[in-house]
Amino acid sequence: DAGVIQSPRHEVTEMGQEVTLRCKPISGHNSLFWYRQTMMRGLELLIYFNNNVPIDDSGMPEDRFSAKMPNASFSTLKIQPSEPRDSAVYFCASSPYDRDFYQPQHFGDGTRLSIL
Amino acid sequence: AQSVAQPEDQVNVAEGNPLTVKCTYSVSGNPYLFWYVQYPNRGLQFLLKYITGDNLVKGSYGFEAEFNKSQTSFHLKKPSALVSDSALYFCAVRDRAPYNTDKLIFGTGTRLQVFP
Numbered sequence: 001d002a003g004v005i006q007s008p009r010h011e012v013t014e015m016g017q018e019v020t021l022r023c024k025p026i027s028g029h030n031s032l033f034w035y036r037q038t039m040m041r042g043l044e045l046l047i048y049f050n051n052n053v054p055i056d057d058s059g060m061p062e063d064r065f066s067a068k069m070p071n072a073s074f075s076t077l078k079i080q081p082s083e084p085r086d087s088a089v090y091f092c093a094s095s096p097y098d099r100d101f102y103q104p105q106h107f108g109d110g111t112r113l114s115i116l
Numbered sequence: 117a118q119s120v121a122q123p124e125d126q127v128n129v130a131e132g133n134p135l136t137v138k139c140t141y142s143v144s145g146n147p148y149l150f151w152y153v154q155y156p157n158r159g160l161q162f163l164l165k166y167i168t169g170d171n172l173v174k175g176s177y178g179f180e181a182e183f184n185k186s187q188t189s190f191h192l193k194k195p196s197a198l199v200s201d202s203a204l205y206f207c208a209v210r211d212r213a214p215y216n217t218d219k220l221i222f223g224t225g226t227r228l229q230v231f232p
C-alpha cells in the first residue's frame with residue numbers, strides 16, 4: 001500500500017505565480033480531501049470530493065483557489081495568483097467509501113508551500 | 117454544529133508515566149469520534165475511533181481512549197509514555213449537519229512532550 005502521494009513536497013515561488021499541488025489517493029478510496037495547516041489557523045478543510053464530484057467547497061478561501069478531480073486516481077489544487085498569505089502546508093487525504101461514513105482518513109505527507 | 121475542543125495546547129509528561137490528552141465534544145445525535153497523531157513533517161495518522169459499543173477504545177501504539185457520554189469527553193490515554201510518543205495529537209468528530217457526510221471536524225491539536 002503506497003499511501004496517499006503528494007507532489008511536490010516543497011514549493012517556493014514568488015507571489016503572483018500559479019501554483020499547482022498534486023495528489024494521488026489510495027487506490028479504491030472514493031473520498032478525497034484537501035486541507036491547509038498553518039500555525040495561526042490550525043487544520044482547515046478546503047474541499048472534499050466523493051466519487052470525483054466536489055461535495056463541499058465551503059472552505060476554499062477565495063476564487064484564487066480551485067480544485068479538480070478528473071479521475072479516481074488524481075486531484076489537483078491550484079492557486080492563481082498566489083499570495084504570501086497562502087504559505088502553509090497543504091495536505092491531501094483519502095478514505096474508502098462506507099455507507100456509514102466512518103472510515104478513517106489517510107493523509108499524505110503534505111506540500112510545504114512558501115510564497116515570497 | 118458539531119465541534120470538538122482540546123483545552124490544552126501542550127501536555128508534558130515524564131517517560132514511563134501515564135499520559136492523558138483531553139478532548140470534549142458537542143454534537144447532535146450520536147458522536148463518531150477519532151484521534152489522530154502528527155509527527156514532524158508528516159501527515160496525520162489515524163490512532164483510534166469510537167462509533168458505538170465499549171466506552172474504552174483501544175488503538176495503535178498502545179493508546180486507548182475513553183468515551184464518556186455524561187461528560188461529553190473522549191480523552192486519549194496511555195499507561196506508560198515513551199519519548200517517541202512526542203507529537204501533535206488531534207481529536208476529531210464526524211460532521212453530520214446538514215446531512216451525513218464523511219467530513220471530519222478537527223480540534224486545534226495538543227502537543228505532547230515526553231521527557232526522558
